[in-house]
Amino acid sequence: MNRIYILLLTVVFLFSACSRKETVAPAGNGQLATLSVQFDNIVGAKNLQLNTGVYVNASGETFRISLLQYYISNISVQDANGKAYTVPQDSSYFLVSEENAASQFVKVRVPEGDYQRLTFTLGVDSLRNTMDISKRTGVLDPSTGMDNGMYWSWNSGYIFFKMEGTSDAAPADPSGQHKFRYHIGGFGGYSAPTINNIKTITIDLRPAGVAKVRSGREANVHLLVDVMQVFNGRTKVSIAQNPTVMFSNFSTGIADNYAEMFTHDHTEN
Amino acid sequence: MERRLFSTEGRFVMQDRLWMKMRGMLLRAYSKLTAMHHKLWITLLATSLISFSCSRTEKDAPFQGFTTPANFPAPVYDLARNPVTSAGFELGRQLFYEPRLSRNNTISCGDCHLQTSAFTHHGHDVSHGIDDRLGSRNAPPIMNLAWHPSYMLDGGIFDLDLQPIAPITNPVEMDETMENVLQKLRGMPAYTRLFEKAFGTPEITTARFNKAMAQFMVMVVSNHSKYDEVMRHNGAGFSPEEAAGYEVFKQQCNSCHREPLFSDFSFRNNGIGAGPNDDKGRYEITLNPADAYKFKVPSLRNLGFTAPYMHDGRFRTLEGVLGHYEKEIQPMATLDPLLKEGVHLSPTDKKNLLAFLQTLNDTSFITDRRFAEQP
Numbered sequence: 272m273n274r275i276y277i278l279l280l281t282v283v284f285l286f287s288a289c290s291r292k293e294t295v296a297p298a299g300n301g302q303l304a305t306l307s308v309q310f311d312n313i314v315g316a317k318n319l320q321l322n323t324g325v326y327v328n329a330s331g332e333t334f335r336i337s338l339l340q341y342y343i344s345n346i347s348v349q350d351a352n353g354k355a356y357t358v359p360q361d362s363s364y365f366l367v368s369e370e371n372a373a374s375q376f377v378k379v380r381v382p383e384g385d386y387q388r389l390t391f392t393l394g395v396d397s398l399r400n401t402m403d404i405s406k407r408t409g410v411l412d413p414s415t416g417m418d419n420g421m422y423w424s425w426n427s428g429y430i431f432f433k434m435e436g437t438s439d440a441a442p443a444d445p446s447g448q449h450k451f452r453y454h455i456g457g458f459g460g461y462s463a464p465t466i467n468n469i470k471t472i473t474i475d476l477r478p479a480g481v482a483k484v485r486s487g488r489e490a491n492v493h494l495l496v497d498v499m500q501v502f503n504g505r506t507k508v509s510i511a512q513n514p515t516v517m518f519s520n521f522s523t524g525i526a527d528n529y530a531e532m533f534t535h536d537h538t539e540n
Numbered sequence: 541m542e543r544r545l546f547s548t549e550g551r552f553v554m555q556d557r558l559w560m561k562m563r564g565m566l567l568r569a570y571s572k573l574t575a576m577h578h579k580l581w582i583t584l585l586a587t588s589l590i591s592f593s594c595s596r597t598e599k600d601a602p603f604q605g606f607t608t609p610a611n612f613p614a615p616v617y618d619l620a621r622n623p624v625t626s627a628g629f630e631l632g633r634q635l636f637y638e639p640r641l642s643r644n645n646t647i648s649c650g651d652c653h654l655q656t657s658a659f660t661h662h663g664h665d666v667s668h669g670i671d672d673r674l675g676s677r678n679a680p681p682i683m684n685l686a687w688h689p690s691y692m693l694d695g696g697i698f699d700l701d702l703q704p705i706a707p708i709t710n711p712v713e714m715d716e717t718m719e720n721v722l723q724k725l726r727g728m729p730a731y732t733r734l735f736e737k738a739f740g741t742p743e744i745t746t747a748r749f750n751k752a753m754a755q756f757m758v759m760v761v762s763n764h765s766k767y768d769e770v771m772r773h774n775g776a777g778f779s780p781e782e783a784a785g786y787e788v789f790k791q792q793c794n795s796c797h798r799e800p801l802f803s804d805f806s807f808r809n810n811g812i813g814a815g816p817n818d819d820k821g822r823y824e825i826t827l828n829p830a831d832a833y834k835f836k837v838p839s840l841r842n843l844g845f846t847a848p849y850m851h852d853g854r855f856r857t858l859e860g861v862l863g864h865y866e867k868e869i870q871p872m873a874t875l876d877p878l879l880k881e882g883v884h885l886s887p888t889d890k891k892n893l894l895a896f897l898q899t900l901n902d903t904s905f906i907t908d909r910r911f912a913e914q915p
Contacts, residue, residue, distance in 0.1 A: 426697075
């Protein structure tokens with residue numbers, strides 16, 4: 272009697288496992304395929320054009336942007352059942368640069384499936400910030416991939432977000448230029464707590480299109496990244512009052528703002 | 541690439557372990573044999589000596605690796621993560637004295653960290669780096685770094701393997717990028733050979749560069765002062781003045797400048813008051829107002845060679861420093877509670893204390909050929 276019961280249970284279990292495989296993503300055999308996430312930088316109603324584009328923020332200050340770079344890391348996706356897949360961490364660090372078009376397409380390998388949520392970190396997680404130097408390769412290597420310096424050597428840690436530009440609103444610096452410089456980092460401190468500007472961003476892909484990841488194709492989640500938010504978000508940032516923001520308490524306001532830059536425009540499946 | 545790096549490092553660890561094992565076995569064999577025939581013992585000793593000298597290429601004493609002095613605690617630096625090898629140490633030393641680490645190939649680490657002044661910049665309140673640009677703080681000594689839980693006077697760097705990047709990229713020190721430094725080294729066969737010797741393959745990477753430098757820096761240990769010899773009961777003894785000064789030290793100084801490293805490596809405001817540049821020290825790292833004007837407690841070792849004193853080198857003499865603690869402490873919000881009442885010393889106490897402090901000088905350290913630029 273008992274044996275039959277166990278057998279029945281096993282069969283039911285097997286069937287249920289099989290049926291799930293066939294109808295619900297991620298598709299069964301865990302075959303990895305490419306998911307592309309596009310970080311399309313814009314400034315309010317305009318496309319971002321380095322050096323040439325002219326923009327006006329909520330404080331009425333006219334500005335241009337000459338440099339924009341930020342880290343995207345720790346990417347994970349979630350299907351309709353809430354099943355999440357996290358990209359292996361060593362393959363999950365990217366430096367998006369406005370100067371480098373290819374860098375704006377972050378490509379990861381995830382199991383085939385339909386994904387309705389995308390989660391990533393803007394910045395570099397605290398663990399990686401404290402890891403052995405041999406674990407800091409690729410875009411995290413202080414000698415490569417970060418031409419414009421995304422690492423604070425004097426206060427060990429990565430700069431998560433770097434935006435520089437010019438504005439008449441900015442006071443002249445010692446070199447006579449009217450520049451604003453926002454270098455935002457801070458992973459919470461190593462031996463004493465301090466500011467933490469790491470932001471985790473989760474985007475519901477359903478309204479603008481789930482990502483259907485299949486082998487032989489490349490689903491592309493097209494995100495718009497509105498850097499105007501840096502000035503016009505919850506913390507109003509005036510270039511005249513804050514032309515330079517680096518490792519300071521005020522930077523947390525900018526970080527709160529940059530967490531709100533991302534909207535999902537559409538998905539190309 | 542990364543995997544290859546690991547496997548070669550692993551091989552070095554293995555070699556080191558094997559060596560330690562062999563050494564242990566030999567030592568045990570010796571001690572057994574001492575009870576046996578003398579002749580056999582001597583033959584064995586001679587054989588091992590011959591093989592020893594054969595396996596060594598350099599003329600100096602055989603490479604000892606990192607060892608913890610008998611009167612020191614266990615090091616903080618994780619040596620298992622970066623085992624010190626002879627080749628790694630030599631590469632690190634070569635890099636320490638390499639001016640190509642600077643933008644115009646003029647400044648090496650050794651320029652502001654002079655061995656003759658216990659790896660500080662003697663006679664400079666703040667140091668001059670590239671193009672004679674001035675820094676804002678006094679160059680701290682490269683000494684006993686394996687016991688430091690953090691680096692720089694504000695503790696902003698928490699891993700010795702990350703430390704070299706700071707002076708290299710600082711615009712007033714070396715003003716160079718890591719990328720350029722590695723490119724310059726890659727173009728020199730002498731360096732690719734040294735990296736291959738140290739790490740198994742000739743690749744020059746950020747990690748290898750910094751690990752080699754760390755291997756040199758942790759080896760720069762000062763532990764042969766008169767104080768050390770007295771503490772290790774090596775026959776040396778304090779003079780009556782020094783002994784009396786040691787008592788004063790234990791009462792008045794030891795709570796911050798803790799033995800045997802003569803620092804507890806905490807961050808404290810010792811009441812010297814803000815300097816002209818209003819350097820807030822530890823606050824710059826934590827942004828915590830309670831840390832304003834705090835700096836890392838410096839070690840007192842080799843203080844006879846490291847004048848001037850304090851984070852900005854404002855005191856030229858030790859008498860000046862003691863004078864500050866006696867009567868010039870400034871009331872500040874973050875002043876260390878231990879200094880609220882000042883430090884009271886009789887003229888005799890002061891004389892004895894100064895005599896004791898000179899026993900912390902380690903002449904063999906500042907003349908040790910192993911730490912010097914090689915011909």
